[in-house]
Amino acid sequence: xxxxxxxxxxxxxxxxxxxxxxxxxxxxxxxxxxxxxxxxxxxxxxxxxxxxxxxxxxxxxxxxxxxxxxxxxxxxxxxxxxxxxxxxxxxxxxxxxxxxxxxxxxxxxxxxxxxxxxxxxxxxxxxxxxxxxxxxxxxxxxxxxxxxxxxxxxxxxxxxxxxxxxxxxxxxxxxxxxxxxxxxxxxxxxxxxxxxxxxxxxxxxxxxxxxxxxxxxxxxxxxxxxxxxxxxxxxxxxxxxxxxxxxxxxxxxxxxxxxxxxxxxxxxxxxxxxxxxxxxxxxxxxxxxxxxxxx
Amino acid sequence: xxxxxxxxxxxxxxxxxxxxxxxxxxxxxxxxxxxxxxxxxxxxxxxxxxxxxxxxxxxxxxxxxxxxxxxxxxxxxxxxxxxxxxxxxxxxxxxxxxxxxxxxxxxxxxxxxxxxxxxxxxxxxxxxxxxxxxxxxxxxxxxxxxxxxxxxxxxxxxxxxxxxxxxxxxxxxxxxxxxxxxxxxxxxxxxxxxxxxxxxxxxxxxxxxxxxxxxxxxxxxxxxxxxxxxxxxxxxxxxxxxxxxxxxxxx
Amino acid sequence: xxxxxxxxxxxxxxxxxxxxxxxxxxxxxxxxxxxxxxxxxxxxxxxxxxxxxxxxxxxxxxxxxxxxxxxxxxxxxxxxxxxxxxxxxxxxxxxxxxxxxxxxxxxxxxxxxxxxxxxxxxxxxxxxxxxxxxxxxxxxxxxxxxxxxxxxxxxxxxxxxxxxxxxxxxxxxxxxxxxxxxxxxxxxxxxxxxxxxxxxxxxxxxxxxxxxxxxxxxxxxxxxxxxxxxxxxxxxxxxxxxxxxxxxxxxxxxxxxxxxxxxxxxxxxxxxxxxxxxxxxxxxxxxxxxxxxxxxxxxxxxxxxxxxxxxxxxxxxx
Numbered sequence: 001x002x003x004x005x006x007x008x009x010x011x012x013x014x015x016x017x018x019x020x021x022x023x024x025x026x027x028x029x030x031x032x033x034x035x036x037x038x039x040x041x042x043x044x045x046x047x048x049x050x051x052x053x054x055x056x057x058x059x060x061x062x063x064x065x066x067x068x069x070x071x072x073x074x075x076x077x078x079x080x081x082x083x084x085x086x087x088x089x090x091x092x093x094x095x096x097x098x099x100x101x102x103x104x105x106x107x108x109x110x111x112x113x114x115x116x117x118x119x120x121x122x123x124x125x126x127x128x129x130x131x132x133x134x135x136x137x138x139x140x141x142x143x144x145x146x147x148x149x150x151x152x153x154x155x156x157x158x159x160x161x162x163x164x165x166x167x168x169x170x171x172x173x174x175x176x177x178x179x180x181x182x183x184x185x186x187x188x189x190x191x192x193x194x195x196x197x198x199x200x201x202x203x204x205x206x207x208x209x210x211x212x213x214x215x216x217x218x219x220x221x222x223x224x225x226x227x228x229x230x231x232x233x234x235x236x237x238x239x240x241x242x243x244x245x246x247x248x249x250x251x252x253x254x255x256x257x258x259x260x261x262x263x264x265x266x267x268x269x270x271x272x273x274x275x276x277x278x279x280x281x282x283x284x285x286x287x288x289x290x291x292x293x294x295x
Numbered sequence: 296x297x298x299x300x301x302x303x304x305x306x307x308x309x310x311x312x313x314x315x316x317x318x319x320x321x322x323x324x325x326x327x328x329x330x331x332x333x334x335x336x337x338x339x340x341x342x343x344x345x346x347x348x349x350x351x352x353x354x355x356x357x358x359x360x361x362x363x364x365x366x367x368x369x370x371x372x373x374x375x376x377x378x379x380x381x382x383x384x385x386x387x388x389x390x391x392x393x394x395x396x397x398x399x400x401x402x403x404x405x406x407x408x409x410x411x412x413x414x415x416x417x418x419x420x421x422x423x424x425x426x427x428x429x430x431x432x433x434x435x436x437x438x439x440x441x442x443x444x445x446x447x448x449x450x451x452x453x454x455x456x457x458x459x460x461x462x463x464x465x466x467x468x469x470x471x472x473x474x475x476x477x478x479x480x481x482x483x484x485x486x487x488x489x490x491x492x493x494x495x496x497x498x499x500x501x502x503x504x505x506x507x508x509x510x511x512x513x514x515x516x517x518x519x520x521x522x523x524x525x526x527x528x529x530x531x532x533x534x535x536x537x538x539x540x541x542x543x544x545x546x
Numbered sequence: 547x548x549x550x551x552x553x554x555x556x557x558x559x560x561x562x563x564x565x566x567x568x569x570x571x572x573x574x575x576x577x578x579x580x581x582x583x584x585x586x587x588x589x590x591x592x593x594x595x596x597x598x599x600x601x602x603x604x605x606x607x608x609x610x611x612x613x614x615x616x617x618x619x620x621x622x623x624x625x626x627x628x629x630x631x632x633x634x635x636x637x638x639x640x641x642x643x644x645x646x647x648x649x650x651x652x653x654x655x656x657x658x659x660x661x662x663x664x665x666x667x668x669x670x671x672x673x674x675x676x677x678x679x680x681x682x683x684x685x686x687x688x689x690x691x692x693x694x695x696x697x698x699x700x701x702x703x704x705x706x707x708x709x710x711x712x713x714x715x716x717x718x719x720x721x722x723x724x725x726x727x728x729x730x731x732x733x734x735x736x737x738x739x740x741x742x743x744x745x746x747x748x749x750x751x752x753x754x755x756x757x758x759x760x761x762x763x764x765x766x767x768x769x770x771x772x773x774x775x776x777x778x779x780x781x782x783x784x785x786x787x788x789x790x791x792x793x794x795x796x797x798x799x800x801x802x803x804x805x806x807x808x809x810x811x812x813x814x815x816x817x818x819x820x821x822x823x824x825x826x827x828x829x830x831x832x833x834x835x836x837x838x839x840x841x842x843x844x845x846x847x848x849x850x851x852x853x854x855x856x857x858x859x860x861x862x863x864x
Contacts, residue, residue: 114835268672
């Protein structure tokens, strides 16, 4: 009985770990640039597909399967650099526009990336096959959990701590927080916004692609994964509070675990419960757990 | 007494913006509220126009408590206001702006299928007010294309179109060149008479304007009423002169 | 203005089309007309009231499923009953949903509408006993003007009686919307779009008028949704998916949200562009994404904005 519960919870935490990465990227971009990036799910998908290809290339060229996580992470991070292209080539033209238009531009990105992925990898799902259990399984509180899951949860936690450290202890982090708080002031103090925006957006993109790459062994890369994930990521940031890192962390936990529990209890519920919570949050406490009070 | 405020206090957290302000406005009066920045004028305006409820005390308009009832309800009761930072509808023409005010006043806003152009009363009244404010020749100009002074006039004109009984003007001549200020005020006072306004309250910084038009001046300082009297009395009040008006430098 | 002439020519072309064009192109006009109705309503919300909904597919789905349920489960086949039923269903849902959503603006409004849309999508997908799940439901051929048109095969029905029925619905919808935007009500909506603070100071209740606009746009979306279903004969949950909401907003932007006929132009351009692109290049989303990006960055006034010789469109700022 408890084994089943632990299984459900561990599954939820694993999903939360991935969600956190994507949501963190979303929050970073929203907090600093005030843009809600609908394409974060698409970057997630991009990272997933690239991860599969990177692993395939690695093992195809004689790389030991046990080290597959290496090329997975490298591939996931590398493709995140596409964020620079997107930011400099597209996004920077709409910084002074109404947020509706910024949102629509990110929607344009969703459309374009969906087809670009299709063009590159086709429409059939791709996966890393049996590599998921390469690291074996462990017994946690009576349930059997793939060690890979634990690695990802650990990595995500480490990244969360790293982000926290970066934001509070480094100069770049201070600049990020200052810009998020008051952009004009930061600019007046000599911060070059182009540089900040490019870096922040790329970092946000890389978090998303990394999340996509890390989820790959546990599931297959499919063409709808991007547009499906965005609604979950959206739920995370609403519950956690727009622009807040702590919000991304807790929000991801809430969504990941609740979803897992809902599926095990009453499969029809799944996302329905999450959406109802989102609506409830938007109506009674629009700023979520840690967000700023909306104007 | 048309508008009455008694012992108004307003707190923002720990900060006390208004500390026991009382004032009244009677039929036929032109009252000016003056005071340095930070004196609490904006807060007082927001309380008097029902935008914010007082922390203590009350505001009564025609005997009714209007604390925090909001601009929509207040407009219906018969009080209108213009804004310090000019507020217009950028995409609407002068005439459309005034028509909107008439439509709102006549309660015709829910007429979904009636023709606006065909509504003779709305059209006529809008043109009438435009003429009153000297905007008739720019009737079909989009508000965003108007010069700043005309935008100000439009902001005030649309408030007047509601045919309110009392109007609160927030710095009606700010942003208007010195040469035009008296012209604007003349138009305002003339229009007020034509429409049958019962009282005017204004917040103003320009002392020439204040002294030229007011029946009574209320000087605000640090959330309290420093003085509330006729212009001649205010001019002689040393405290007001020191803290609010300032002295004219010898030429 | 040359508008009456252009309109007359367009009307003539639409009426004559089934007699001169191949059936394929005529049937392509059907989703154009359905989306035309949807977009007329959406633009009341977007162009005239300044609200961007990312959940409009909710009401398209309601309209489409109303048609499916009425024809397959309740034995009602009269289109003249289905359309009002769709409108009513949409109004009933839009009243509470709208009342909740219009208290928020900009991104929060977009998020709330997106969430509501996805709730409906999930409901349609998961409760398959009621809704047919991901395969959806069938919609049987509705009767028009009391007749089953039994002698007509599917194509003949679609390019004949159904085509002209759709034209009539679109014409009526356009006429009514024209009256609405030219009315005192329409003027009040524009004041809210331009400056909600000033609108309130003139006695216009901003949430209330937004709510009215929301409900009208929902009714239009449902009627359009109901029109969408018969040509394919099938409705499925993707009609309510958030990307469908994004696509209809795109269509409005494509045509031009500042112009009354912009939405119709946008619907036409989208449908025919999609068809043209798909026959040459399977990746229509890539093309459309690029088009949308171009519009947002360079031509926010859409196609109508490019044609109009007036000053550039004022992009609504925060």
